[in-house]
Amino acid sequence: MTLARYDLTATDEQGNVISGASVEVRAEQPGAPLASLYSDRAGTTPISNPTATDSHGDAGFFVLGGFYKIEVTSGLLTKTRRYVGIGLAQGSDVQPDGITQRYHTAAGTVTVGVDDADIIVVKKTVGEPTPAELPDPATATRKVRIVDGKYDAATNNITIVSLGTSKTIMGGADYVIDSNGGSIELTPLADGSGWI
Structure with a gap:
């Protein structure tokens, strides 16, 4: 199976990148289960969920297409994106x-x-x-x-x-x-x- 990739850069309210922020990905469906995230497009190498941003504030993962709730947390700052569409159809x-x-x-x-x-x-x-x-x-x-x-x-x-x-x-x-x-x-x- 070929999975879609999603990338983000975590920033604070002043636009400064945040390294080491927690990035949690949940499916927008009843029970909001944690999504299975992968480091490769084929979905053979799982990564942790939540994952973390790197020293540049970047995080990325491959995931099965669907709608997701993505929550980025660092200290007291939390940013939540709801119903984020991720999938191969967006590239079609x-x-x-x-x-x-x-x-x-x-x-x-x-x-x-x-x-x-x-x-x-x-x-x-x-x-x-x-x-x-x-x-x-x-x-x-x-x-x-x-x-x-x-x-x-x-x-x-x-x-x-x-x-x-x-x-x-x-x-x-x-x-x-x-x-x-x-x-x-x-x-x-x-x-x-x-x-x-």
């Missing part, structure tokens, strides 16, 4: 019938239109943080998925905001994709107040 251009996809390769802001593609893959030719703007949810009628197709969002975050006055993304002012290969699917709220 195959899509179900009726689903449209657009690649964004240019520098600058990704602007998502009301009638844009269902999936926006951010795959810039340069490594830089990417702002992304969703349309005002009061005028939007469908969901959209934003995907880090360059696999460098841990270093070059994708920051998503909504157009319109005081519109929220997942209850906040913005949403940041900060994991390599990360993605989020957002749906406009019926009352037009934001995206979830």
